[in-house]
Amino acid sequence: MRVLFASGALFIADQLSKFFIRQSMALGESIELIPSFFHLTYITNDGMAFGINFPFGIYIFSIVSIIFTGFLFWYLYSIKDDPLIIRAALALIIAGALGNLTDRLLLGEVTDFLDFMIGGYHWYIFNLADSFVTIGMVIMIYDSIFLENKRNAVQE
Numbered sequence: 001m002r003v004l005f006a007s008g009a010l011f012i013a014d015q016l017s018k019f020f021i022r023q024s025m026a027l028g029e030s031i032e033l034i035p036s037f038f039h040l041t042y043i044t045n046d047g048m049a050f051g052i053n054f055p056f057g058i059y060i061f062s063i064v065s066i067i068f069t070g071f072l073f074w075y076l077y078s079i080k081d082d083p084l085i086i087r088a089a090l091a092l093i094i095a096g097a098l099g100n101l102t103d104r105l106l107l108g109e110v111t112d113f114l115d116f117m118i119g120g121y122h123w124y125i126f127n128l129a130d131s132f133v134t135i136g137m138v139i140m141i142y143d144s145i146f147l148e149n150k151r152n153a154v155q156e
Contacts, residue, residue, distance in 0.1 A: 003076070003084075003091035010095035014128040015102065018111040030115065041115035043125050046108060058104060065101045072097065085143055092136030099129030 021042050025031070030041040046058060076090045103110040112125045 003087045004094075006088065007091040007095040007098070010092065010128075010132055011098050011102075014095065014099035014132070017128050018099075018103065018113070021113045022111055025113075036119075037117060039115040039117075040113050041125050043112050044107075044109040045112055046110075058108065062101065062104050065097060065104070069094065069097045069101060083143075083147075085139060085147065089136040089139035089143065092132045092139070096129040096132030096134075096136065099127070099132070103129075 021040070025040070025042040027042055027044065030039045032039050072090060072094050076087060076094065079086060079090075100110050110127065110129075112127045112130075114127060114131070115125045116123045
């Protein structure tokens, strides 16, 4: 399954980017790359998505992530003959899930560094793994709304 090689490459890119940030920046440091739009800002997140935290949350979230990632691998195998776009979307989601899960299991926290703002609006700081999951989900939603109907119409 070639899409798993893509997942592996994206996973490595995520881990290398986080390693580079941890090695080259101090926690809390911010480097302005595009004024008033994009910074590299090194923070860590020991909670769940968007910094949500509750007692034992990292353990519960890690267990749920392991189960969910296992399900994604099984699902990817079960649709091995489906269109590439759906398999590629799953490959993105798997890469992102594994990237953040690896951080949680090895470091106890996730490294975040992509920091965008537009005017007075400042988005949550995130990482490549978060981007992979988001892009994969957008592709899956797009496919289910637009492309799946077209495929079904052609088959009928």
